[in-house]
Amino acid sequence: GEEVAQTPKHLVRGEGQKAKLYCAPIKGHSYVFWYQQVLKNEFKFLISFQNENVFDETGMPKERFSAKCLPNSPCSLEIQATKLEDSAVYFCASSFEGYSNQPQHFGDGTRLSIL
């Protein structure tokens, strides 16, 4: 598609439950990026993929968080045993290539609320 599609728009989970978020990149884009926005202006980079391969996972919490990008499927971000602090908006972005001169285009995010 022409836009990055993220589903669901909203996700509510009880503390300790699993949460799974999905992202379909723009058609033809080979790079996918995940970001977490906890407070209104604070973004944190989580992980990026080049096709199905992890490109950069330096922002990914070591425990509970995992992500995949499999061929012919939306990319996913999964959080096991969610905590209150995981409440945030999770944004996915894609780019044609990973170079610095290729802009990333964002989806509208998934708002995750942990109760």
Place this chain on the structure above:
Amino acid sequence: DAKTTQPPSMDCAEGRAANLPCNHSTISGNEYVYWYRQIHSQGPQYIIHGLKNNETNEMASLIITEDRKSSTLILPHATLRDTAVYYCIRRGGTSYGKLTFGQGTILTVHP
């Protein structure tokens, strides 16, 4: 971290040009300057980017100083829908993949 400095907030009258400054005094030669904006709770929207030369597209113009230590995003005729948080981001070097967002500038366009 790749740091930029922006004013926390700015106002602009509808129909006037909005000039948003950004300081990136420690930028290195292979780092691009990117501008994004976030309207309400939507995803960040790409506006424009540049390396050395000034750039213009249908949304905005980007003016980069000759020493590359600062830049200005220009929205030539601001509308109420341009009210948003604007982020100036350095991208390149050793972290050329990810975007590192700062606090941004809250631009309010008023009638």
